[in-house]
Amino acid sequence: MPHQDEDIHPEAAVAPGYLANHAARVFNRLVDNALRPHGLSMALIGPVLLLSWKGPMLQRDIVRSSAIKQPAMVALLDKLDAMELIFRTPSESDRRAAMVELTEKGSEAALIGRDVLIATNRKGLEGFSEDEANSMITLFQRLIANFEK
DSSP: OOOOOTTSOHHHHTOHHHHHHHHHHHHHHHHHHHHGGGTOOHHHHHHHHHHHHHOSEEHHHHHHTSSSOHHHHHHHHHHHHHTTSEEEEEOSSOTTSEEEEEOHHHHHHHHHHHHHHHHHHHHHTTTOOHHHHHHHHHHHHHHHHHHHO
């Protein structure tokens, strides 16, 4: 029988949606704690990692690629700009649109964020065999696909 936390309703304790959400909250808290000494947070690192992966992007495409709504993303990008992690330039094809690019400092932040995310995921998989870890990934992918149907 799995460990039962007395603070969690028994039906929630075995509900995949609750467990996935709870795991995400704990994961986010650990990542935020590890990023804080670098002046970063889980929210800030998202657009930085996206730009590190995809390269310069239009601001509207960053919003489309994110679960964060436009006003909140604009505020995040303003903060990243003030931190000198990104810079924005008017798009050559549409002067109303802004092209967003990482600075050198932003590229360094992306490396820090990547390392923290990898280390935190590794911590979550401590004690799991490779087969168990791969099974968990497959099961989470199926769970997400079922919820998205």
